[in-house]
Amino acid sequence: MTFICSETKEIIDTYVEAYNSLDVPGMINLLHKDILFRNFSNGVVNVETHGVQEFRKLAENSTKIFSSRRQTIIDWRAIDGKIEAIIDYEGILAVDLPNGLIAGDRMQLKGKSVFRIEEGKISLIEDYG
Template sequence: MISKETKEIIDNYVEAYNSFDVVGIVKLLHKDILFRNFSNGEINTETRGVQDFRELAEKSSKIFSSRRLAIIDYSAVDDKVEAQIDYEGILAVDLPNGLKNGDSMQLKGKSVFRIEEGKIALIEDYS
């Protein structure tokens, strides 16, 4: 079972993320936050610590003119929470993979969170 407090922390993270509120995101993070992004089964991004995560979040916020992360379902797995997600974003820049400013991206996947000491200590995004 997922505690009310854990769900609230994750919901606050999603709200800050969708609002491009980097300061709000950072307030929710454990000082030793580990972030990993997996695409097609491989890690393509990893950060450790609040400062590295903040830098990534600031860079990422400039890539999109709008974005919306929506949690479809939560499940508890060991000491983590798995959230099934829908994601959509509108690009604000051209990307090396051929996507252009104004293009829409839509993804389905999951995000895995671990909470320690009332803060998010792990985020793993899978798409």
């Protein structure tokens, strides 16, 4: 088993706290300027951003979709220079979605997020749900 240093865990925990608080500036402060973000659904990339500005737009838009959201990291793994965080997710919608979910509906799922840290900043986030 590979050791995950406390500094790396602290960076990721701080990012998750900002995410849960809908604090986009707090999230952005932790990101490498060349951040690569990907969201996978059913094994397919359905969202991808490159760089802080694209990520900021996506993050700002997603804060409008949820009245509250919470990621809880339930386990950690270090794999090939990346950190895998196993996550329980819960969100309450603030708007109606095209898939039939409506404002006030609660979404719950389990997934994982993969992070890479470079130069003390998060340079990769891959979400799998």
